[in-house]
Amino acid sequence: MGAADVMDVLELEQSCYRFPWSEQVFRDCLRVGYDCWVVDSGDIVSGYGIMSMGAGECHVLNLCIDPSLRRRGAGRALLLKLLRRARDAGMEHAFLEVRPSNPAAIALYRGVGFEPIGLRRGYYQAEGGREDAMVLRLELAQLPGF
């Protein structure tokens, strides 16, 4: 992902999430050097993933695939790309938060080996209040395919 992709990424973000990240958040992710990738299908941004790394841990911060391309393996491929980059950079564990109301994402994460380790109470904005986050962790040595 480069600065030129941000508006396309933002459009997809706004169409996929009820409480989307702002343009500034994406620009800040690029500015601070997070690992930011787009799925590019013929000049169209059809997905993106963002991850931070540091102190032996990576954190998957956002992962999104265009609705018209879902259930074809793109989400898993992008997630595995991020996690393998983290492992190759020397990270030992991966963490992420997910809404309990997001069964597709939970199935994706559990499918690559993430395990729930706790809840963050009221972590997310939600209709009429807040929603907890499930915290998931993966030991990167357990990554499938290697």
Ligand SMILES: CC(C)(COP(=O)(O)OP(=O)(O)OC[C@H]1O[C@@H](n2cnc3c(N)ncnc32)[C@H](O)[C@@H]1OP(=O)(O)O)[C@@H](O)C(=O)NCCC(=O)NCCS
């Ligand atoms: C979560 C998301 C990234 C998955 O992307 P995707 O490209 O459809 O995922 P894949 O095709 O790689 O699916 C991998 C596995 O995830 C699970 N999965 C994906 N979508 C699912 C769904 N709708 N219902 C149940 N399981 C699902 C399945 O286990 C699937 O494996 P299978 O197809 O062999 O059964 C996508 O649904 C998305 O962008 N959602 C909106 C944004 C979002 O919620 N991101 C996560 C925030 S934490």
